[in-house]
Amino acid sequence: DEEFNELCFEFGLELDEITSEKDIISKEKGEEKAKGASDTVLYKIDVPANRYDLLCLEGLVRGLQVFKERINLPSYEKIIPPEGEGQRLIITGETVHVRPHAVAAVLRNITFTKERYDSFIDLQEKLHQNICRRRALVAIGTHDLDTISGPFTFTAKPPSEIKFKPLNQSQEYTASQIMDLYRTDSHLRHYLHLIENKPLYPVIYDSNGVVLSMPPIINGDHTKISVKTRNVFIECTGTDITKAKIVLDIIVTMFSEYCEKPFSVEAAEVVYPNGKTHIYPELAYRKEKVKPELINKKIGISETPSSLAKLLTRMCLKSHVIGNGNNIEIEIPPTRADIIHACDIVEDAAIAYGYNNIQMTIPKTYTIANQLPLNKLTELLRVDLAAAGFTEALTFALCSQEDIADKLGMDISATKAVRIANPKTAEFQVARTTLLPGLLKTIAANRKMPLPLKLFEISDVVVKDPNTDVGARNYRHFCAVYYNKSPGFEIIHGLLDRVMQLLEVPPSEENGYTIKATEGSAFFPGRCAEIFAKGQSIGKLGVLHPDVITKFELTMPCSALEINIEPFV
């Protein structure tokens, strides 16, 4: 187990958990139900999102064996049958509005066992969830070729005209009935919306009118494959042709291992509405040339070109040195659709070398560093405010609409708050426009602490602003609250004076700060003042209105101060 863990770590996979079926059932349903379940050790492996070739056991084992140099990377061969003998998939014009693209291929004389069959079905599901984006971009259909006869037609018809027996059902249904049938199915109901409201539904027929499938929902029962199936017809339909090609390539490269002629795939011809034809699968091998110095330089190692070629070959990128040793030619197999730039090749070389074998060095870059002035001011103030006897709080930037409006006696539209479209709970509906609710909620959660409670926070609030390139901006606010048996207005006022003293702003109207009595919806009438400095209003202070205090589930008087500190940077 340790060894396998090490191997996974080096290769870039995460061995999530070592368990067994028995353990899983034990944990979920209790030990009683687990009796009789399999004890065979199961490895749960996390595969990176861009490695579609490692999603099935076949691909994973193949990749690891090539990595350990136990086998050579197989060469995948496309066999084009003689004229007239190959399978054809004809796409008609009606599909263009619902699911325009399709590719197809055949696995000839394949031998399935129970494990291989399960793996085959499993890979399709994993690809559906991953690159196919839950069947929206591509849907895969696999059929027993011996139960049908080509040429096949991929077309789109009104739902009432499509009638067939879906997989594992006992009777025929029309397409509209099928939609209703699967509306409650925990697995398939998520895909119904992809075609439900279209006037025409996609459907694939064979030359006798037998329905192969209605993508992306379900295949027909007639063509279902079993462990005994010998010839498989694979079709991938979708809205993204690049991904459809990749998906087809992955399936055929992975499972052609079990064909009579291993790693060979029989090609099929796809005929487009305009008459053009194309042979699939593409199984494109791409050649790239990379200079060994580039690889060495980017990683920080110095390997010879031939050892670099060997490292890359271990990562399923067959390479050899060319042109008197100053270049490496790399053949990128169809299983590695994730290689899209020379830097991907550099990464694979580094993985084969072993990240932890690379010598760690410090860059020789000389730079003169600066702290962002706004943050520097914040840091300095925080220390002095703590010294003044106030405790710092760190609160959430997202809150409910009531927190910044109703509970403070204001209307939400007056706050210019940024609103979230998809909150999971009511606690995250808007981004805060004031720090006050956060501090009041903190006090409410700490009612049992000894009084007085003196809290402050210096952090960002978010407001809509049409002058910025995204339409909103942050302001750095400072907020302090004093919660005790008596409101302590003089304490909050004293804190403001102290902060101004630290900022070297004198208490004068012309060139300093001043406060003027005002009314504020969150404040007690006659106990509220607005603070002016640097030619603008920077905030308010005062005793909080009893309504506000009650709405935040507090019981004692409270005074508060909130100002924008950005003018002082």
Next chain:
Amino acid sequence: FTEMPTDNFVESSFWNFDALFQPQQHPARDQHDTFFLQDPAEAPELPAGYTAKVKKVHSQGGYGSQGYKYDWRLEEARKNLLRTHTTSASARALYRLARQEKFSPVKYFSIDRVFRNESLDATHLAEFHQVEGVVADRGLTLGHLMGTLRQFFNQLGITQLRFKPAYNPYTEPSMEVFSYHEG
């Protein structure tokens, strides 16, 4: 390391995803991982010339890359969201650096809040802080990156480190850092 300005929680999909080569069909852009905004829903302004270049690399490739070869849509890039990583601020900083007349090596850092649309549990919050660091210079290697990370963690008192290959749409080679605690 100079501090980067990160004082914008609201970011456009362009800077948060597209400029970082994260494809528009990527699962992280789903409703369940990102907080999209209802108001303001779209970013009014995106850098024109740069946007065209980003569109080209996603849909056709360029600068030595094959690209993703899908139809890149401007409306998708305009969607506003609460940033999911401070890398969007790094992208802006690097863009500013690129527009300087003469290139000068830089080292940037930032520590600020990010937002992910996840259910809360004992180890996950919807808001958390990220530390970000960027070094831009000629002749940098993977070894330099690992060395810098090692120094950073040593300063925090973490000395046993191992690096593991990982996948990130915008970094290649990519790695995750694991540290071991005695006991």
